[in-house]
Amino acid sequence: MRPDVETDPGSAPLEMGDKGMMLHIANFGSLTQILAHVIAEVRGSVNKDVNGAELLYSLLNAPWLQSQLKVESILHTPTNKLYALLSHPHLQALLSAHDTVSLRDYEPDLPPLPKDLPEDEEAMRIVCLVKNNQPLGATIRRDDVTGEIYIARVIHGGLADRSGLLHAGDRLVEVNGHPVFGVEPEQIIQILVSTHTVYSPIICWSTAWYSVTLQKELWWSQPYHPHTCAILSYKSVFFPHNSGFRRSLRLCRQPRGQAFGTSQFCTLRCPTNCYSSLAKPYEEVVRYQHHPEHPHRLIALLGPSGLGVNELRRRLIEINPKVYQGAVPHTTRPPKCHEESGREYHFISREQFDTMVCNHRFIEFGELRGHLYGTSVDAVKDVLASGKICVIDIEPYALESVRTAELRAHVIFIKPPTVEQMKCTRMNSHIITSDYTSQPFKDEDFQEIEDAGRNMEQHYCQFFDHVIVNDGLQAACVQLLTAVRRAQDEPQWVPAAWIRPTDQS
Numbered sequence: 001m002r003p004d005v006e007t008d009p010g011s012a013p014l015e016m017g018d019k020g021m022m023l024h025i026a027n028f029g030s031l032t033q034i035l036a037h038v039i040a041e042v043r044g045s046v047n048k049d050v051n052g053a054e055l056l057y058s059l060l061n062a063p064w065l066q067s068q069l070k071v072e073s074i075l076h077t078p079t080n081k082l083y084a085l086l087s088h089p090h091l092q093a094l095l096s097a098h099d100t101v102s103l104r105d106y107e108p109d110l111p112p113l114p115k116d117l118p119e120d121e122e123a124m125r126i127v128c129l130v131k132n133n134q135p136l137g138a139t140i141r142r143d144d145v146t147g148e149i150y151i152a153r154v155i156h157g158g159l160a161d162r163s164g165l166l167h168a169g170d171r172l173v174e175v176n177g178h179p180v181f182g183v184e185p186e187q188i189i190q191i192l193v194s195t196h197t198v199y200s201p202i203i204c205w206s207t208a209w210y211s212v213t214l215q216k217e218l219w220w221s222q223p224y225h226p227h228t229c230a231i232l233s234y235k236s237v238f239f240p241h242n243s244g245f246r247r248s249l250r251l252c253r254q255p256r257g258q259a260f261g262t263s264q265f266c267t268l269r270c271p272t273n274c275y276s277s278l279a280k281p282y283e284e285v286v287r288y289q290h291h292p293e294h295p296h297r298l299i300a301l302l303g304p305s306g307l308g309v310n311e312l313r314r315r316l317i318e319i320n321p322k323v324y325q326g327a328v329p330h331t332t333r334p335p336k337c338h339e340e341s342g343r344e345y346h347f348i349s350r351e352q353f354d355t356m357v358c359n360h361r362f363i364e365f366g367e368l369r370g371h372l373y374g375t376s377v378d379a380v381k382d383v384l385a386s387g388k389i390c391v392i393d394i395e396p397y398a399l400e401s402v403r404t405a406e407l408r409a410h411v412i413f414i415k416p417p418t419v420e421q422m423k424c425t426r427m428n429s430h431i432i433t434s435d436y437t438s439q440p441f442k443d444e445d446f447q448e449i450e451d452a453g454r455n456m457e458q459h460y461c462q463f464f465d466h467v468i469v470n471d472g473l474q475a476a477c478v479q480l481l482t483a484v485r486r487a488q489d490e491p492q493w494v495p496a497a498w499i500r501p502t503d504q505s
Ligand SMILES: Nc1ncnc2c1ncn2[C@@H]1O[C@H](COP(=O)(O)OP(=O)(O)OP(=O)(O)O)[C@@H](O)[C@H]1O
Pocket: 246, 247, 248, 249, 303, 304, 305, 306, 307, 308, 309, 310, 311, 312, 425, 426, 429, 430, 431, 432, 470, 471, 472, 473, 474, 476
């Protein structure tokens, strides 16, 4: 819109612009007013017929000059306002603070590397983590023998994990300039918890630990246990729907929800959500020492089908049947002539079986050739009540049923060696195929076992208390024996709810 130009310079204020931006020239400064006075003076001279006054008057009244003056005023005024604003002490202080902060170097002031570093410099790295308000997402452990501090576990998706800088098994050398050797884990945790930026020389270590995290409020601080308390963090748990009973139970792999031809049974077995507790992002854990007078902890073996989980279980029991025993399964099939109820199986009717399913009495169950089979909680408890160590093998979905305050399962993952190693060690072994025939292992079987093992480890490793690689059978058996003894005799990390039952447990 073209500006309206007031031709009478004496009639200030002049206005220009759109309706939304009416501007009062008189407020814009003295230049316009001075000019108005000059024009008034020249006007007097014109009236007195002074020579040349007419020309000067028309020059000063020219619209272009008026417009130019208005534009100048408009441009000039915001500058003044801005200058006044920026000169304000509060804004000056703010700008000064901004400059100070922006110039500051927030990189940690790292101490010089310790002199006694190993020759291999590449083994040492300095890690810097800025925590903000998040927990670090890692736990530490002290090696009882060497006193060294290690990263025990790294929470999947937590700060440490996302940084990619900390790994389970890394040896901690310093935290924020404090050497950690010989320092109580509680003190190290205090440093980790209280500081914003954590930087540590770390020595890489390749030990495979499983992923657990640290929740700063609870770590090492619970009153009910003198030593330790941590928060387990579960990875995003993936529950395959094609898991079923082990082939060793003569039950083929079946989709779990279809064990009875309907998914209803799955719901019956797990009233709320089959995976509810396993899917929890965190689980508080404590160091637990099994009391000699209490029932033994259940030993639950987990591993890919065909790897030898059942073989190892069988061999362990054979070593000392007075100490180790399996749980007697329930079945709806009729007993064979040599079988005795409660010895090979608990023979029950389908109605009884269904009732047990409805009452969530089974750790696992499935159907084969029209008959139901299941391992019950009570069968496990019977063995434990007899003073023996109960050893069972389970599918991953049964983890929830055995990781309870009642059974306190110690979960041992039987891990496949490489395909090449399996080819060597299984040359004379046979696998029971899905059509229930015993056949020599094929290359595909080994590949399948390896893949299944990797998948299991990836999704459930956080529940493994111990891992045994079943390469040589003899060696694996010895390791199993040792692990089972340790589970009963030595302190172990267990969910805090087992020791201090909560409403949910
Ligand atoms: N380390 C090993 N070396 C050689 N043979 C082995 C080894 N471990 C297991 N086997 C053999 O592999 C075969 C399969 O073992 P097993 O039946 O115990 O597997 P599984 O994991 O229980 O599988 P499934 O659940 O399908 O029965 C058996 O013949 C067993 O003797």
